[in-house]
Amino acid sequence: MKRHLILLLPVLMLLFSCKNGHIANPRASGRPYEVLVVMDKQTWEAPVGRALFQVLDTDIPGLPQPERSFHISQVAPADMNRTLSIFRNIIEVDINPTIYTRSSMKFVRNVYADEQVILHIRSNSDESFIQFVGEHKQDIIDFFTKMEMNRLCVDLKTKYSKLTYDLAKEIFNCELKAPEELRNYKKGKDFMWTSNNTASGMVNIMMYSYPYEGPETFNKKYILHKRDSVLCVNMPGSEPDMYMQTDTAFTDVKPIVVHHKYAMEARGLWFMRNDGMGGPFVSHSRVDTENNRVIVVEGFVFAPEKMKRGLMRRMEGSLYMLLLPEEMESEIETALEEEKEDPKATKEK
Numbered sequence: 217m218k219r220h221l222i223l224l225l226p227v228l229m230l231l232f233s234c235k236n237g238h239i240a241n242p243r244a245s246g247r248p249y250e251v252l253v254v255m256d257k258q259t260w261e262a263p264v265g266r267a268l269f270q271v272l273d274t275d276i277p278g279l280p281q282p283e284r285s286f287h288i289s290q291v292a293p294a295d296m297n298r299t300l301s302i303f304r305n306i307i308e309v310d311i312n313p314t315i316y317t318r319s320s321m322k323f324v325r326n327v328y329a330d331e332q333v334i335l336h337i338r339s340n341s342d343e344s345f346i347q348f349v350g351e352h353k354q355d356i357i358d359f360f361t362k363m364e365m366n367r368l369c370v371d372l373k374t375k376y377s378k379l380t381y382d383l384a385k386e387i388f389n390c391e392l393k394a395p396e397e398l399r400n401y402k403k404g405k406d407f408m409w410t411s412n413n414t415a416s417g418m419v420n421i422m423m424y425s426y427p428y429e430g431p432e433t434f435n436k437k438y439i440l441h442k443r444d445s446v447l448c449v450n451m452p453g454s455e456p457d458m459y460m461q462t463d464t465a466f467t468d469v470k471p472i473v474v475h476h477k478y479a480m481e482a483r484g485l486w487f488m489r490n491d492g493m494g495g496p497f498v499s500h501s502r503v504d505t506e507n508n509r510v511i512v513v514e515g516f517v518f519a520p521e522k523m524k525r526g527l528m529r530r531m532e533g534s535l536y537m538l539l540l541p542e543e544m545e546s547e548i549e550t551a552l553e554e555e556k557e558d559p560k561a562t563k564e565k
Contacts, residue, residue, distance in 0.1 A: 244304035244329040248364050248526070250287040252303040260290045264311065267346040268337075271353045276525055277468070278483035279496050283525045285357055302329035304367075305360050308336050309345070316340040319348035323359070331370075333363050361529075368533035376537075380410045380421055387423075388511060389541050390504075394421045394534040407450045418518040419527050421534060424450070425509045433510060434480050436469035439501055443482070443512070458491045474500060474536060475543055486516055493518060496528055500535045506542050513538045 246252070251272055259265050275282045291300055310316075319339040326332055335356070339345035349356065376393035379401055384392035387408050398421055400413035411420040424446045432438065440462050451460035467484025480501040487494035499514035515531025517524050 241326060241328065241330045241332075242302055244332040245299070245302050246304040247287065248304075248367070249285070249360070249529070250289065250303070251305045251307060251360060252300065253288065253290045254293055254296060254306060254308045255290060256292045256294075257290070259309075259311075262342075264309075264342050264345055265290070267349050268307070268309070271349050271356050274353070274357060276528075278466075278485070278498060279524055279528065280485060280494070283523055286360065302332065304329070304332055305363065306332070306334040308334060309339075310336070311339045311342060311345055313340045319344045321348075321352070321356075331367055333360075335359065364529070365533045365536060368530065369537055372534065372537055377410060383408045383410065384423060384538075388425060389507075390423075390511060391537075391539040391544050392421070392423065392513065392534070393537040394515075395419070395530055402450070404450045407446060409451070416519065417522050417527060419531055420516050420518075421531065422451075422514045422516065423512065425504070425511050428503055428508050428510050434471070434478075434501065436467075436482075439469055439480060439482055440464055440467065442510075443499070443514075446512075447486075453488050453491050453493075455490070457489070459489050460486055461489050462497075463487055463494070472500070474502060475539075477502065482514075495519065496524055498528065498532050498535065500538070502538070502540060504540045504542075506540075511538070511540060 253260065253265075253268060253272075255265055255268075260269075269288065272286050272288050274285050276285050286305075316338050317340055319337070321335060321337045323333055323335045325334075327334055337345070337349065339348060372393045372395070375396055377396045377398040380392055380394040380398050383401060383403060384390045387403060387406070394410065397412040397419070398410040401408065401410045403409075406426070407422075407424045409420060409422045411418060426442055426446075444461050447460040447462075453459055463485040467482060469480055469482045472479050472481045481498065482501070483498045484496070485494060486497045495516060495518045497514055497516035499512055501510055501512045503509075504511050513535050515528065515534060517527045517531065519527055
């Protein structure tokens with residue numbers, strides 16, 4: 217009987233791994249924000265490899281201390297095996313003057329694993345490759361960051377803080393799915409804050425609104441002034457003269473697109489006035505046209521003893537999960553939409 221069972225197990229595993237007549241892909245391996253570069257060691261250590269390494273080895277903006285954007289690994293094409301082929305983020309480099317006339321890049325999804333992305337960078341020469349990755353440095357960084365944000369948002373669709381969700385619905389009539397560890401809260405007039413409220417690695421989501429007063433509402437001075445006025449009232453410290461403020465000298469504001477609509481992103485540092493607390497934050501300011509108001513959703517971190525990259529990116533991913541009243545009836549597939557019909561998403565650049 218045991219022998220029959222042993223013989224049957226591989227068959228059962230095969231059957232359960234099949235989907236619509238095809239062998240189902242395994243889930244991609246690796247930690248978030250890990251990138252595997254497929255390139256032989258000699259080229260990796262030469263100017264071509266150093267050019268790509270310098271792109272990936274960039275610091276994340278808006279953090280109080282330098283932290284790299286990605287964990288970087290390298291493997292020779294000959295050493296790519298079944299285990300490495302299911303890595304979550306892969307860059308494959310091919311430099312061949314007999315095939316290519318210029319440098320370009322494009323990506324494919326889920327070739328060897330689910331939730332996998334492979335970026336192909338092709339070039340006709342070393343010089344052209346070095347110039348190309350230098351010119352497209354931010355595109356490459358943004359691409360892999362976007363992929364990781366989308367993976368987080370897929371998880372948040374089913375695994376999220378019910379407290380944060382319920383407060384967003386109650387106070388703003390919006391939907392917001394944030395990490396489930398946010399179990400403490402405070403609410404005020406047109407304001408809410410949820411947190412894991414831990415002494416080590418405290419992560420927070422904050423949300424507030426104010427009237428929309430036209431295009432002049434969306435500039436750095438106005439947005440940060442509104443932020444500070446809200447924080448002064450709603451986020452006091454332990455003493456009367458302590459309250460949360462923005463470090464405006466180390467905060468950048470820029471326009472972005474969220475769910476196909478204009479928004480403003482603020483990214484930088486906060487501090488507790490007359491106290492020693494502080495840390496990074498990122499926020500989205502968006503217009504709720506149905507109610508003629510600006511909705512701001514923000515993630516911020518207090519973790520002086522820890523690296524903050526992972527904590528901040530979890531909070532930032534949550535911001536893209538905000539659905540304004542007019543958006544709640546339509547399904548938003550991913551936080552950072554990547555339209556299949558968008559030629560920039562699939563064609564060579």
